[in-house]
Amino acid sequence: MKTEIKNSILTTKNLRVGYPKLDVVKAINIKLTAGKLVCVLGKNGSGKSTLIKTLARILDPLEGSISIKDKKLTAYKQQKLAQLFSIVLTEKLPENLLTANELISMGRHVHTNWLDKITTKDQKKIDFAIEVTQTSSFLPKKFSKLSDGQKQKVLIAKAIAQDTPIIFLDEPTTHLDVHHKMETFLLLKKLAHTYQKTIIMATHEVGLSTQLADELWLIDDKKIKIGTPKEMITNKTLGNIFNSELIRFNSKTSSFEFR
Amino acid sequence: MGSVSIPFKEIVSGILGNDLSKSSWQHILFSFRIPKSFTAILTGSGLSLVGLLMQTLFRNPMAGPSVLGISSGAGLGVALLVMGGGVIGGFSVDGFNLNLSILLAAILGAFIVLSIILLLGSKIKNTLSILIIGLMLGALTTSVVSILAYFTKAEQLQQYMFWGFGSLGHLSSKELVLFSFFILIGILAVIPLLKPLNSLLLGENYAQNMGVNIKQLKRNVLLIAGVLTGVITAFVGPIAFIGLAIPHIARLLFNTSNHKVLVPAVLLIGAIVLLICDSIAQLPFSEQVIPINAITSLFGAPLVIWLLIRKKNYNF
Numbered sequence: 001m002k003t004e005i006k007n008s009i010l011t012t013k014n015l016r017v018g019y020p021k022l023d024v025v026k027a028i029n030i031k032l033t034a035g036k037l038v039c040v041l042g043k044n045g046s047g048k049s050t051l052i053k054t055l056a057r058i059l060d061p062l063e064g065s066i067s068i069k070d071k072k073l074t075a076y077k078q079q080k081l082a083q084l085f086s087i088v089l090t091e092k093l094p095e096n097l098l099t100a101n102e103l104i105s106m107g108r109h110v111h112t113n114w115l116d117k118i119t120t121k122d123q124k125k126i127d128f129a130i131e132v133t134q135t136s137s138f139l140p141k142k143f144s145k146l147s148d149g150q151k152q153k154v155l156i157a158k159a160i161a162q163d164t165p166i167i168f169l170d171e172p173t174t175h176l177d178v179h180h181k182m183e184t185f186l187l188l189k190k191l192a193h194t195y196q197k198t199i200i201m202a203t204h205e206v207g208l209s210t211q212l213a214d215e216l217w218l219i220d221d222k223k224i225k226i227g228t229p230k231e232m233i234t235n236k237t238l239g240n241i242f243n244s245e246l247i248r249f250n251s252k253t254s255s256f257e258f259r
Numbered sequence: 260m261g262s263v264s265i266p267f268k269e270i271v272s273g274i275l276g277n278d279l280s281k282s283s284w285q286h287i288l289f290s291f292r293i294p295k296s297f298t299a300i301l302t303g304s305g306l307s308l309v310g311l312l313m314q315t316l317f318r319n320p321m322a323g324p325s326v327l328g329i330s331s332g333a334g335l336g337v338a339l340l341v342m343g344g345g346v347i348g349g350f351s352v353d354g355f356n357l358n359l360s361i362l363l364a365a366i367l368g369a370f371i372v373l374s375i376i377l378l379l380g381s382k383i384k385n386t387l388s389i390l391i392i393g394l395m396l397g398a399l400t401t402s403v404v405s406i407l408a409y410f411t412k413a414e415q416l417q418q419y420m421f422w423g424f425g426s427l428g429h430l431s432s433k434e435l436v437l438f439s440f441f442i443l444i445g446i447l448a449v450i451p452l453l454k455p456l457n458s459l460l461l462g463e464n465y466a467q468n469m470g471v472n473i474k475q476l477k478r479n480v481l482l483i484a485g486v487l488t489g490v491i492t493a494f495v496g497p498i499a500f501i502g503l504a505i506p507h508i509a510r511l512l513f514n515t516s517n518h519k520v521l522v523p524a525v526l527l528i529g530a531i532v533l534l535i536c537d538s539i540a541q542l543p544f545s546e547q548v549i550p551i552n553a554i555t556s557l558f559g560a561p562l563v564i565w566l567l568i569r570k571k572n573y574n575f
Contacts, residue, residue: 056468057467058464058467078467078470078471078472079470079472081468081470082467082468082469082470083470085468086468087464087465087468089464089465091462091464093460093461093462093465094318094460094461094462095318095320096460096461096516097510097514097515097516098460098516098517102517103461106457106458106461106469107469109454109457109458109469109470109471110469110470112454114451114454115453115454116453116454116457116519162469
């Protein structure tokens with residue numbers, strides 16, 4: 001496992017993301033090594049989701065290239081990509097009658113045979129995902145009947161069950177209370193550090209991100225700045241992005257306060 | 260059950276290979292009633308499967324072959340062939356016997372409407388809007404048929420009108436074999452799609468991230484749904500609401516979205532329901548027969564209204 005750390009798992013070259021008539025973020029050059037927790041920060045509408053979706057191949061890049069393990073995203077087959085990264089999105093799921101357990105087990109789809117037979121190995125991965133996300137209490141319930149917070153946990157569990165080296169998450173803690181937010185951040189950090197997963201998460205939790213992330217990607221004014229939380233605080237990049245006439249960033253408490 | 264009543268004991272012994280006590284009974288049982296029951300089973304299963312496929316593909320509980328105008332599309336294909344043939348005058352279609360060109364015309368018609376809906380469906384997510392587009396497409400095809408009918412000879416028009424009532428009873432044994440073959444192929448072709456269809460329950464983005472090739476899946480589902488609807492419409496005419504209603508009944512009964520359960524369930528329930536509808540259409544022990552389409556609509560239309568009313572808290 002240690003040898004993998006040296007090689008970059010995710011690289012982008014001069015990547016430009018956005019929509020046909022609207023650039024969102026330009027000149028993105030990422031070189032990310034495995035086993036890191038990355039938090040993507042920026043104001044509403046700055047392009048966090050657009051970047052995550054482009055990296056996860058939901059949107060096409062406008063320019064430049066994305067590589068995973070030194071091979072371009074476009075050169076992978078869909079099946080192989082699904083073994084490289086899993087996703088947690090903000091979009092509402094279509095109506096269905098799936099139980100939480102069925103949904104989490106669907107994370108194994110890419111590994112199971114054509115009849116979707118769950119093997120002992122698959123079940124172990126599912127059980128692990130359920131255990132670390134603490135979702136066992138609502139497993140038999142219908143997904144559609146769960147609270148928004150529970151739904152987010154189930155979707156995170158599904159992504160973990162998929163057991164991919166990379167997990168992309170788009171604001172996975174929006175509907176969670178403070179306790180469960182921290183719990184989820186700690187879980188993602190543990191996945192990164194203990195299990196060598198690469199976690200890339202768009203979030204509005206500036207405080208938690210600066211405390212727990214290994215790397216911050218700050219998006220502002222169509223540009224991206226990459227660095228450790230410490231660097232971002234000392235060179236005031238973080239403060240400059242979010243400070244307004246209303247609030248300012250306190251680097252000692254890594255939280256915002258009223259002016 | 261029909262204008263001639265045959266004792267149940269006789270039917271059982273007849274099926275077991277014995278001769279019936281009246282030779283007319285023998286003829287009625289084997290030439291009419293058993294083939295008709297088979298046709299009902301195949302039609303009910305096939306239409307219900309198409310309905311389930313379309314509801315999952317469009318992620319829309321109101322999708323179904325008749326509601327979205329797919330059957331009308333197949334009907335237009337047949338109309339163009341039957342009546343258009345008369346107008347153009349090149350060839351005539353003799354009766355409605357085994358005829359591959361009718362089959363092809365119906366399949367093609369079904370395909371065209373399906374493709375239009377799929378194309379528009381990717382732009383419009385709203386359930387009701389798609390329903391309205393389906394209605395409009397149905398209206399369009401009906402108006403084209405009316406125009407054709409205006410210029411066509413009475414004989415051919417009559418042929419088309421009879422076909423439009425939908426009938427399970429006129430298939431010859433050769434046609435029945437061909438019909439069974441197509442339905443069986445359709446059902447078999449769905450088996451490898453069970454897993455990707457389950458993935459699709461989470462939406463296209465998640466399904467893709469679960470290794471599903473969305474384009475390929477859509478193409479395959481379109482192909483199966485188009486062929487099944489086309490074949491069924493060509494052989495027995497448009498049969499309304501079965502495709503829409505049965506998947507809902509299956510979900511209500513089994514309380515699941517899992518296609519590994521739902522596919523066998525809709526095949527079974529579809530067969531049973533259409534057999535029941537056919538028995539009702541026969542008006543047991545009388546000499547009258549109501550068009551099967553009237554019966555399925557009689558039960559189906561209120562069901563759709565009811566589904567729309569309770570849609571707010573309905574998970575499909």
